[in-house]
Amino acid sequence: MSEVHMARRSRLRERSTATGAADGTAVLVSTPANLRYLTGTAPPDAVLLLDPDGYDTLVTRASGVPPALGDGTDALRVRALTAPGGDPVVTAAELAGRGRIRVLAVEEHHLTVARHRALAAVAPHLRLADLGTAVEQQRLVKDEDEIAALRIAAEITDQALGELLESILVGRTERHLALELERRLIDHGAEGSAFPTSVGTGRNSGLADHVPTDRRVEEGDFLTVRLGARYRGYRCRIGRTFVIGTAPADWQIQLYDLVFGAERAAREALAPGAQYRAVDRAARQLLDAEGYPDALGRAVGAGVGLEIGEDPLLSPEAVGKLDACVPVTVEPGVHLPGRGGVRIDDTLVVRAQSDGGPELLTITTKELLAL
Amino acid sequence: MSEVHMARRSRLRERSTATGAADGTAVLVSTPANLRYLTGTAPPDAVLLLDPDGYDTLVTRASGVPPALGDGTDALRVRALTAPGGDPVVTAAELAGRGRIRVLAVEEHHLTVARHRALAAVAPHLRLADLGTAVEQQRLVKDEDEIAALRIAAEITDQALGELLESILVGRTERHLALELERRLIDHGAEGSAFPTSVGTGRNSGLADHVPTDRRVEEGDFLTVRLGARYRGYRCRIGRTFVIGTAPADWQIQLYDLVFGAERAAREALAPGAQYRAVDRAARQLLDAEGYPDALGRAVGAGVGLEIGEDPLLSPEAVGKLDACVPVTVEPGVHLPGRGGVRIDDTLVVRAQSDGGPELLTITTKELLAL
Numbered sequence: 239m240s241e242v243h244m245a246r247r248s249r250l251r252e253r254s255t256a257t258g259a260a261d262g263t264a265v266l267v268s269t270p271a272n273l274r275y276l277t278g279t280a281p282p283d284a285v286l287l288l289d290p291d292g293y294d295t296l297v298t299r300a301s302g303v304p305p306a307l308g309d310g311t312d313a314l315r316v317r318a319l320t321a322p323g324g325d326p327v328v329t330a331a332e333l334a335g336r337g338r339i340r341v342l343a344v345e346e347h348h349l350t351v352a353r354h355r356a357l358a359a360v361a362p363h364l365r366l367a368d369l370g371t372a373v374e375q376q377r378l379v380k381d382e383d384e385i386a387a388l389r390i391a392a393e394i395t396d397q398a399l400g401e402l403l404e405s406i407l408v409g410r411t412e413r414h415l416a417l418e419l420e421r422r423l424i425d426h427g428a429e430g431s432a433f434p435t436s437v438g439t440g441r442n443s444g445l446a447d448h449v450p451t452d453r454r455v456e457e458g459d460f461l462t463v464r465l466g467a468r469y470r471g472y473r474c475r476i477g478r479t480f481v482i483g484t485a486p487a488d489w490q491i492q493l494y495d496l497v498f499g500a501e502r503a504a505r506e507a508l509a510p511g512a513q514y515r516a517v518d519r520a521a522r523q524l525l526d527a528e529g530y531p532d533a534l535g536r537a538v539g540a541g542v543g544l545e546i547g548e549d550p551l552l553s554p555e556a557v558g559k560l561d562a563c564v565p566v567t568v569e570p571g572v573h574l575p576g577r578g579g580v581r582i583d584d585t586l587v588v589r590a591q592s593d594g595g596p597e598l599l600t601i602t603t604k605e606l607l608a609l
Numbered sequence: 610m611s612e613v614h615m616a617r618r619s620r621l622r623e624r625s626t627a628t629g630a631a632d633g634t635a636v637l638v639s640t641p642a643n644l645r646y647l648t649g650t651a652p653p654d655a656v657l658l659l660d661p662d663g664y665d666t667l668v669t670r671a672s673g674v675p676p677a678l679g680d681g682t683d684a685l686r687v688r689a690l691t692a693p694g695g696d697p698v699v700t701a702a703e704l705a706g707r708g709r710i711r712v713l714a715v716e717e718h719h720l721t722v723a724r725h726r727a728l729a730a731v732a733p734h735l736r737l738a739d740l741g742t743a744v745e746q747q748r749l750v751k752d753e754d755e756i757a758a759l760r761i762a763a764e765i766t767d768q769a770l771g772e773l774l775e776s777i778l779v780g781r782t783e784r785h786l787a788l789e790l791e792r793r794l795i796d797h798g799a800e801g802s803a804f805p806t807s808v809g810t811g812r813n814s815g816l817a818d819h820v821p822t823d824r825r826v827e828e829g830d831f832l833t834v835r836l837g838a839r840y841r842g843y844r845c846r847i848g849r850t851f852v853i854g855t856a857p858a859d860w861q862i863q864l865y866d867l868v869f870g871a872e873r874a875a876r877e878a879l880a881p882g883a884q885y886r887a888v889d890r891a892a893r894q895l896l897d898a899e900g901y902p903d904a905l906g907r908a909v910g911a912g913v914g915l916e917i918g919e920d921p922l923l924s925p926e927a928v929g930k931l932d933a934c935v936p937v938t939v940e941p942g943v944h945l946p947g948r949g950g951v952r953i954d955d956t957l958v959v960r961a962q963s964d965g966g967p968e969l970l971t972i973t974t975k976e977l978l979a980l
Contacts, residue, residue, distance in 0.1 A: 346722035351715075352739075354722045368723075413795055421788050 240278065242383070244313055246376065247276050251288050253372060254343055262340040264289050265369055266330055266357075269348040271544040272373035274471055277314060287330045295333060297326035327353045328360050335361035343369035374549050379563045384472060384543060385587055388565050391432070391469035392585055392599035395476050398422035399465065399602050407482060407609055408457060412437040412450035415463070423467045432466035432473030433546045443479060444571050444579020446535060457483035460490060460578040461609070462571075466546065466585075473546045475567050476600040477583030481608045489577075494606045497572055497580040500524045501604070504538050504552075504568035508588050508596040514556035521570045522554070530572050539567040542585055564588045565599070611649065613754070615684055617747065618647050622659050624743060625714055633711040635660050636740055637701055637728075640719040642915040643744035645842055648685060658701045666704060668697035698724045699731050706732035714740040745920050750934045755843060755914060756958055759936050762803070762840035763956055763970035766847050769793035770836065770973050778853060778980055779828060783808040783821035786834070794838045803837030803844030804917045814850060815942050815950020817906060828854035831861060831949040832980070833942075837917065837956075844917045846938050847971040848954030852979045860948075865977045868943055868951040871895045872975070875909050875923075875939035879959050879967040885927035892941045893925070901943050910938040913956055935959045936970070 254265050265288040267273055273280040277296055284298040295315045319329060327349070334342050342361070344354065346368040358366060380388070398419055407415070416435040423431060438448040443460035455461060464477040479497075481490055500521035507520040518538040525533045537553035540546075542565050550558055552566060560566075566588065571581030582604055587597040625636050636659040638644055644651040648667055655669040666686045690700060698720070705713050713732070715725065717739040729737060751759070769790055778786070787806040794802060809819040814831035826832060835848040850868075852861055871892035878891040889909040896904045908924035911917075913936050921929055923937060931937075937959065942952030953975060958968040 344722075346726070349722050351717035351720050351722055351725045355717070417788075417792050417795060421785075421792070424784055424788060 240314075242381075243276055243278050247286075247288055247294055247314075248292075250276065250373060250376060251290070251292070253376070254288075254369065262290060262338060263367070264334050264337075264339040264342050266327070266334070266342055266344045267369070267373060268327065268345050268353075269373065271548070272345070272377070274544055275373065275377055283326055285326045285330045287333060289334070289337060289339065291337075295330070297330045297333075299324070299326055325353065325356060327357050331357040331361040331364065335364055339364065341365045341367050343367045343372075345369050345373075347371065371549065377543055378541065378549055379561050380543060380565055380587075381563075385563065385565065387470040387472040388474055388542065388585070388587070389599055391428070391467040391472050391474040392476070392601075394423060394426040394428045394467040394469060395465060395474055396600060396602045397426045398428075398467070399463065399476060399478065402463070403480075403607070403609060407455045407461065409454055411452045411454050412439055412442065412448075413452060415455070416450040416465075419463065419465050423465065426467070428467035428469055429471075430468050432468045432475060432542075436462070436464040438462045438578075439482070441576055441578050444573035444581050446569075446571060446581065455482055458487070459483075460580065462579070462581050464581065464583060471544050473542055473544070474565075474585040474599060475542065475546060475569065475583050476585065476602060477569055477571075477581045478602060478604070479580040479582060479606075481606060483608065485608055486606060491606065493572060493574070494580050496525065496528055496530075497570055497582055498604060498606075500538075500570040501568055501582040501584070504570065505584065505586060505596060505598075508560065508566065508568070508586060510560055510562040510588060510590050512560045512588075514550050514552050514558050514560065515554055517552045517560070517566075517568070518554055518556070521568070525570065525572060533572040534570055539569050539583075541566050560588045562588055562590055562593070611685075613752075614647055614649050618657075618659055618665055618685075619663075621647065621744060621747060622661070622663070624747070625659075625740065633661060633709060634738070635705050635708075635710045635713050637698070637705070637713055637715045638740070638744060639698065639716050639724075640744065642919070643716070643748070645915055646744065646748055654697055656697045656701045658704060660705070660708060660710065662708075666701070668701045668704070670695070670697055696724065696727060699727050702728040702732040702735065706735055710735065712736045712738050714738045714743075716740050716744075718742065742920065748914055749912065749920055750932050751914060751936055751958075752934075756934065756936065758841040758843040759845055759913065759956070759958070760970055762799070762838040762843050762845040763847070763972075765794055765797040765799045765838040765840060766836060766845055767971060767973045768797045769799075769838070770834065770847060770849065773834070774851070774978070774980060778826045778832065780825055782823045782825050783810055783813065783819075784823055786826070787821040787836075790834065790836050794836065797838070799838035799840055800842075801839050803839045803846060803913075807833070807835040809833045809949075810853070812947055812949050815944035815952050817940075817942060817944075817952065826853055829858070830854075831951065833950070833952050835952065835954060842915050844913055844915070845936075845956040845970060846913065846917060846940065846954050847956065847973060848940060848942075848952045849973060849975070850951040850953060850977075852977060854979065856979055857977060862977065864943060864945070865951050867896065867899050867901075868941055868953055869975060869977075871909075871941040872939055872953045872955070875941065876955065876957060876967055876969075879931065879937065879939070879957060881931055881933040881959060881961050883931045883959075885921050885923050885929050885931065886925055888923045888931070888937075888939070889925055889927070892939070896941065896943060904943040905941055910940050910954075912937050931959045933959055933961055933964070 270280040504521040569583035573579035641651040814833040874891040940954035944950035
């Protein structure tokens with residue numbers, strides 16, 4: 239993997255030089271997911287300094303080289319601070335200040351004002367510029383190894399969910415079901431959960447980020463589960479809503495069909511060249527027309543990879559177009575206060591029609607099952 | 610609880626006015642744990658604006674008032690943004706810019722450079738100052754309700770650990786033991802884990818932040834577990850090391866006695882008026898003398914409350930003295946690469962000698978048990 243990381247760093251270096259920055263521009267990366275993308279590791283508070291001459295240094299707080307590194311094959315130097323109170327940002331700025339670097343591009347959307355100030359203080363002749371979301375943009379389109387990791391994450395997630403559906407659910411609490419799902423993710427080989435597992439039953443069903451409570455599953459409830467595995471750092475999301483026990487009531491069938499239709503519309507809008515906002519609109523206009531203008535919240539979905547909810551955001555305000563090999567979620571839902579609701583989430587990879595169209599990674603059925 | 614939060618906000622307002630800031634200074638709090646301390650809730654990206662006239666506004670990103678609020682009894686106004694892309698920081702700055710506020714004190718150690726810039730852009734005549742860690746300092750000494758929550762968190766943690774010790778351990782993986790401990794915390798009433806549960810066996814024992822692996826527990830291993838419950842937002846930590854199966858080897862007994870001695874020395878150094886660094890030194894000098902100068906890492910322990918590892922840091926560089934009613938951890942350890950090691954962590958509350966001395970919250974035995 240270390241050659242992959244080196245190639246990613248070279249690409250970032252070329253891009254940050256190409257976009258107007260003169261020779262003498264170094265790059266300082268501090269966002270953990272960006273660090274992991276560029277080096278394979280992300281120790282707490284670590285930063286990565288890319289020097290225009292091609293020397294890359296990972297500065298870490300804790301002593302000891304991270305286990306993923308240190309073989310020297312990817313031309314990454316690792317410098318671990320020994321002084322307990324030192325800040326890797328400050329050390330990186332000192333290193334940069336010694337060379338012929340004149341401009342240091344930092345991630346202003348991640349660095350705190352205090353760290354930025356400390357950095358300016360130790361290297362006063364460096365001009366600090368904003369790297370913006372250059373690394374995030376580079377992370378948008380995934381290579382086949384990244385997509386393979388996501389595919390495995392989705393398989394693990396489908397397995398964990400499938401097993402839960404075979405067990406007795408009535409009488410169990412949201413909290414316990416969520417814990418059991420997380421244990422099953424690990425059983426099937428996940429490193430952990432991609433995000434906190436959400437289980438909502440009855441009036442709690444259909445909520446986006448419901449924190450599981452001690453409410454027990456009852457006959458006639460809608461039950462919404464949202465979970466995802468993390469595998470080699472890559473995260474996916476699935477969400478499904480079921481009816482417990484009896485045949486669903488009419489209102490449940492109608493609401494389910496509506497959300498399912500919106501979810502399908504968003505999935506079908508996924509194509510290389512499609513505008514981000516068009517994917518959102520495909521689902522939003524269906525929910526709007528049925529009297530749920532605020533159901534979707536901020537966005538119908540977002541990119542996934544080393545983070546859940548990374549770029550692109552599939553929202554009404556988003557500007558940009560999808561590329562092939564961009565994995566995203568679509569995750570519409572409608573919640574009726576006091577009654578409950580429906581959410582259906584999938585993770586897909588954008589593919590050209592000639593390659594079979596969007597690749598669905600989370601394949602658990604979306605029929606309305608009565609469990 | 611809302612009166613408690615209102616009183617805390619009044620105290621913060623008085624302090625930020627007293628420390629040289631003239632009339633016309635407003636305070637903008639963005640750190641999640643500080644928000645929770647001052648309002649009882651901390652929605653994602655929310656900020657709290659304390660206006661010098663005593664009007665407090667919580668600006669949240671998501672629509673909908675957080676369930677913990679909205680009863681109007683604590684004089685806190687809640688403003689939820691409806692535009693999906695809006696930033697609560699910008700809205701708070703607009704609100705501040707309309708009044709007679711001249712100075713806005715922000716948390717520079719938490720606010721990103723990008724948000725700080727956005728804030729300056731919307732309210733150009735406001736002078737931005739640094740609030741520093743004023744709220745963190747206010748959080749140091751806990752009231753009896755906070756200590757009661759910590760006491761319950763510790764009881765839950767002791768129960769979860771006690772049950773694990775009664776079960777068969779040989780042959781089970783670190784990962785499964787960690788998950789089982791987390792499930793038991795929930796069973797006993799925790800909201801969740803205070804921090805990711807760490808289980809390390811054999812050569813992984815004694816490490817500070819070991820991420821559980823698929824290594825199985827074997828006869829003769831040291832087994833280190835570190836866990837803690839979160840209860841009403843308050844977090845504690847316990848860490849214990851055991852020997853598996855047989856009687857411990859001589860090197861295991863010696864290492865255990867050394868770490869136990871260091872841990873006891875740190876506990877005994879906890880007293881109102883004791884310097885932070887003196888607590889660290891009490892443990893560090895014992896480990897140094899036995900040839901483990903780097904074993905302790907950054908600090909022997911730290912404050913606990915709404916966060917694990919909050920102020921004060923009990924480190925060689927820390928400047929300051931303990932007060933009564935400050936809950937802290939002491940958590941020394943020694944790890945021998947390739948062999949394993951010992952960690953022993955407790956959560957205690959600093960109390961005067963006349964009140965019985967330090968109050969131990971995590972009461973699980975520290976004898977070297979062979980399980």
